[in-house]
Amino acid sequence: xxxxxxxLEEFKTGEILLFDKPLNWTSFxxxxxxxxxxxxxxxxxxIKVGHAGTLDPLATGLLIICTGKFTKRIPELQGQIKExxxxxxxxxxxxxxxxxxxxxxxFPTEHISEELxxxxxxxxxxxxxxxxPVFSALKKEGKRLYEYAREGKEIEVKSRKVExxxxxxxxxxxxxxxxxxxxxxxxxxxxxxxEFGQALNSGAHLSELRRTGIGEYxxxxxxxxxxxxxLLPSRENN
Numbered sequence: 001x002x003x004x005x006x007x008l009e010e011f012k013t014g015e016i017l018l019f020d021k022p023l024n025w026t027s028f029x030x031x032x033x034x035x036x037x038x039x040x041x042x043x044x045x046x047i048k049v050g051h052a053g054t055l056d057p058l059a060t061g062l063l064i065i066c067t068g069k070f071t072k073r074i075p076e077l078q079g080q081i082k083e084x085x086x087x088x089x090x091x092x093x094x095x096x097x098x099x100x101x102x103x104x105x106x107f108p109t110e111h112i113s114e115e116l117x118x119x120x121x122x123x124x125x126x127x128x129x130x131x132x133p134v135f136s137a138l139k140k141e142g143k144r145l146y147e148y149a150r151e152g153k154e155i156e157v158k159s160r161k162v163e164x165x166x167x168x169x170x171x172x173x174x175x176x177x178x179x180x181x182x183x184x185x186x187x188x189x190x191x192x193x194x195e196f197g198q199a200l201n202s203g204a205h206l207s208e209l210r211r212t213g214i215g216e217y218x219x220x221x222x223x224x225x226x227x228x229x230x231l232l233p234s235r236e237n238n
Contacts, residue, residue, distance in 0.1 A: 014070030
């Protein structure tokens with residue numbers, strides 16, 4: 001990542017900014033913070049700022065933010081393959097498929113062998129049918145799915161095809177399974193965790209998630225908000 005100051009003209013012409021989203025921040029909070037900093041430091045009323053792919057609040061890692069004319073590239077960037085690492089905890093489920101909601105059911109794990117884990121892992125590589133979580137921002141009849149879920153309403157969620165090109169697991173800390181996944185646009189890692197548990201005749205939820213790559217972009221090149229703020233024109237120079 002660069003270490004010289006950004007300029008207003010660069011933001012207007014277009015910048016692709018790589019951020020390492022912190023835990024418990026929404027993607028929109030990062031976008032709003034970046035927009036606010038640019039407007040404040042560059043003394044402008046309006047600047048286009050958007051992100052190229054949502055990360056859940058409980059996830060960390062690579063968030064691509066585009067400014068100015070480069071916001072037109074967001075659909076292109078959203079279509080890139082994604083890479084994630086994280087932890088799937090076997091033996092229990094949650095309604096949201098992650099730790100946003102509390103554990104609602106427990107399942108046995110004693111029958112799960114290394115052989116079963118490996119056989120099951122292979123079934124999730126390639127084109128698969130996946131059902132998005134009910135706690136998601138997908139819309140049905142003009143309403144977000146999570147709105148139905150929080151109202152306690154049951155709603156049918158249709159499955160869809162996604163592509164998983166790589167799925168690696170580390171079972172050293174069983175029943176916690178560390179993983180690495182490379183997947184297509186639209187893949188829900190929470191659903192992968194949930195359905196992996198079901199395929200093992202048990203249950204599972206996503207207990208940790210980090211996005212490490214989007215296309216050619218890596219979280220290793222990303223910055224935090226404080227670092228970005230230091231690259232903006234200082235107040236003394238305005």
